Amino acid sequence: GNSVTQMEGPVTLSEEAFLTINCTYTATGYPSLFWYVQYPGEGLQLLLKATKADDKGSNKGFEATYRKETTSFHLEKGSVQVSDSAVYFCALSGDSGAGSYQLTFGKGTKLSVIP
């Protein structure tokens, strides 16, 4: 079945530091890949997505490239801010059988950015 392995935190960085959160996946076929962010006490917000190999998703300074050869979708940001403190989830959407496209999530990475 589909699975997502995500670097577990917590991760603590100083403001303006470089961020990488690793994510690898297992899936049949050609899944779509997503990063969602969850701020304290809130639901999930879509951060970025990529739907095919070599696509790069980007938003708010965050980037991730769909690498089929390494089955990875690592999240990066060149300079983090305190406001980026949140939990980040890597997810995939692929046919899990019977044409069902529910999301499969990693366990989440909690990021804390200190001034």
Next chain:
Amino acid sequence: EAGVTQSPTHLIKTRGQQATLRCSPISGHTSVYWYQQALGLGLQFLLWYDEGEERNRGNFPPRFSGRQFPNYSSELNVNALELEDSALYLCASSHQQGVGTDTQYFGPGTRLTVL
């Protein structure tokens, strides 16, 4: 454009009771997904509804059920509540799978506490 809405925000029940959670999708979306986010268990897929029909369910007992109404809103019912049902329940909506984008957009969630 209004996002996915969920009600109530918080729900407190006792063991053995029933809980009903509600979700309104983004206008134009026909698919509704339910996920459970329990402490230590991550995000797990519960149910998928599309065009009024249950299309798939995750690995949850039958006391988790629901329905989708003609206006595409959805209800999640949890019968015979157990302490371990305490979690954040997230609803997501998307266009019908296989038609257009497969991105799921999430609501703010309902926090269910079972005492």
